[in-house]
Amino acid sequence: MIKIKKPGLFTTVQDLGRFGFYDQGLAPSGALDPNSYRIANALVGNQQGAAVLEMAYIGPEIEFTENAVIAVTGANMVPKVNGQTKNLWETIALKAGDVLSFKNIAGGARAYLAVKGGIDVPLVMGSYSTYTPSGIGGYKGRALKAGDELNIGKLSEKDVKIGTNVSEKISLNLGHHFDLRIVGGLCDYRLSEKGKHTLSHADFTITSMANRVGYRIKLTEPIDLIEREQPFGAGSSQTNVVEVGYPIGSLHLSGQTQPIILLNDAVTVGGYATIATIISCDLNLIAQAGPGDILNFHYVTVDEAMEARRANATYVQNIIASIS
Amino acid sequence: MAENETMYNFGGDEYIFVELSRPFNLSVNFRIMGILTKILDAKLPALVDYTPGNSSFLIRYNPDITPPREMMDIIRGLEESITDVTSMKITGRIIEIPVLFNDPWTHETVMKYREGYHQQTELSDIDYCAKINGFSSADGLIKAICSAPYMVLNSGFIPGLAECYQLKPEEEQIQVPKYLNPRPYTPALAFSYAGAFLDIYPSESTGGAQLFGMCAGPTINLEQNLYDFQDSMILPKPGDLFCIRSIDMEEFKAIRAKLADGTFRYKTVHGFTFTPKDLMDYAQFAETIKRRLYA
Structure with missing residues (x-):
């Protein structure tokens, strides 16, 4: 069992997400940085799909009441065991009674704690992930609190040698400036050429409204739209469209100087013009960006997005294959 | 295009x-x-x-x-491959939705998010929307809302949200803009409008729709302890028909008490089937729905 002594800022149980319920307004949830999630599970020998803890900005303090094998990946949130510094991206053995805590975050936004066997919470609609807006899944549908006690599961598939470390193979941007690739659409017919130019050249700053639902970002000049007579049902503002489904990673214009990027706990449908979608493998990057960080967007074709997707899959597979 | x-x-x-x-x-x-x-x-x-x-x-x-x-x-x-849908059969429920319009909770929310969020800073959402739709007061708007059924189009945004369209000719539709910037907070079960669509917010959330009142009953029931949620924790399904009824604070409190003790049930007609062709005459359709619900 693991006992939460301090919860950290926002620590939730996550896996790769809950699919098949988007039409009912239920976002998939799941680890915002699936690369770091996968590598964390691999470092402790878990089956992919095992639940881990996603820890945002401030790490928790956790007492282990049994021997355990753990790994911490993602943000630069250095683990300490009984006050002694340990390595990120490494297979670590803990003894019953050990207390795991974390140094102040020194880069990135979200770290992942995998425990050999996985975090044991009920499977809800096919997933262990926590969707906090409605209180579904994870541990009681919410972020962890002091005093919570979680069991360790049985989803390990192999033993990984203690001390296995993949940090030299990791390429993860934990800086304050992020280049993100986008595919134009869904409603980019609303953008003028000037608007497209702004989208692909301006600096966007992440505001303090940044959580698992999405990030509100801002820029200094408005994103120019093609002036139109608003179609029936859309609403009178130029940024309004008749309600569309919102992809994860989409940018929508709830205000021409303050777009919103939707992440894994997204609202599924809405009536603001969606002007671009971040390609899936770059969502790993934005998971590590936080308030004040600068984003730049770069248009790619769907074929280039597929190429990037394959390159990312190969990168993760190679790291996982190197773990024995 | x-x-x-x-x-x-x-x-x-x-x-x-x-x-x-x-x-x-x-x-x-x-x-x-x-x-x-x-x-x-x-x-x-x-x-x-x-x-x-x-x-x-x-x-x-x-x-x-x-x-x-x-x-x-x-x-x-x-x-x-899908061309003519005029004879497509749609089966849903007819459900009466009791609403306390101009309730204190959404009113407080609305007045808190004016400057920087709303089109104007003086009026409440319901008064503003009544005005831009040509009604002399909120009462006229409420009457129009209660005069014809709504069809559930989808259950998107967050689980339990009901996005609905009133079954009336286009020229009679209530139409409102979304907030200039979405509010960070909307109370649970707020009754709202955005564009030409009615939205019922199932739980506390952000939101850009104009708030008119509060629904007495829920649209999501995670514990599934209520009668209407035995098969699904989410009430609205595409094709369901919602009939809005304006209630007062006394009735609102009575319904909330029934919710608290788990005995609340929506007034419902199950398995109502219609085709798009039936909507050629909206007035007659509204009459049929009312007769079935209150028979």
Whole structure:
């Protein structure tokens, strides 16, 4: 069992997400940085799909009441065991009674704690992930609190040698400036050429409204739209469209100087013009960006997005294959 | 681009977006229901998720299984195979939705988010929306809302949200803008309007719709302890018909007490079937619905 002594800022149980319920307004949830999630599970020998803890900005303090094998990946949130510094991206053995805590975050936004066997919470609609807006899944549908006690599961598939470390193979941007690739659409017919130019050249700053639902970002000049007579049902503002489904990673214009990027706990449908979608493998990057960080967007074709997707899959597979 | 031209677009590498029309119209919405049924029946191995919009739909797929252009061709084939939907059968429930208009909770929320959020800073949402729709007071707006049934188009945004369209001619539709910037907070069960659509917020959330009141009953019941939620924790389903009834604070409190002790039940007619053709005469349709509900 693991006992939460301090919860950290926002620590939730996550896996790769809950699919098949988007039409009912239920976002998939799941680890915002699936690369770091996968590598964390691999470092402790878990089956992919095992639940881990996603820890945002401030790490928790956790007492282990049994021997355990753990790994911490993602943000630069250095683990300490009984006050002694340990390595990120490494297979670590803990003894019953050990207390795991974390140094102040020194880069990135979200770290992942995998425990050999996985975090044991009920499977809800096919997933262990926590969707906090409605209180579904994870541990009681919410972020962890002091005093919570979680069991360790049985989803390990192999033993990984203690001390296995993949940090030299990791390429993860934990800086304050992020280049993100986008595919134009869904409603980019609303953008003028000037608007497209702004989208692909301006600096966007992440505001303090940044959580698992999405990030509100801002820029200094408005994103120019093609002036139109608003179609029936859309609403009178130029940024309004008749309600569309919102992809994860989409940018929508709830205000021409303050777009919103939707992440894994997204609202599924809405009536603001969606002007671009971040390609899936770059969502790993934005998971590590936080308030004040600068984003730049770069248009790619769907074929280039597929190429990037394959390159990312190969990168993760190679790291996982190197773990024995 | 013609306003009724069907438009295909990629959303990154995992989504395909199909917009059948820029303006909303009910027959397009029925066509979307038909297309999505066809897509689900096809059991496409790459299909991950989907959601209807109001005049569009969104597909999430795994491009490692079926590459983007191939998937788009498959969706296009299924979309084009659905043509005439006037005789399509739609089966849903008729449900009475009791609403306390001008309630203190949404009113407080509304007045808190004016400057920087709303089109104007003086009026409440309901008074502003009554005014821009040509009603002399909020009462006229409420009467119009209660005069004809709404059809549930989708249950998107967050679980339990009911996005509905009133079954009335286009020229009689209430139409309102969304907030200039979405509010960070909306109380649970707020009754609201955005564009030409009624939205019931199931739980506390952000939101850009104009708030008119509060529903007495829930649209999501995670514990599934209430009668109407035994089969599904989510109430609204596309094709359901909602009849709005204006209630006072006394009745609102009585319903909330029944919710607290688990005995609340919606007044419901189950298994009501209609076709788009039945909507040729909206007034008669509204009469039929009322008769069935209050028979």
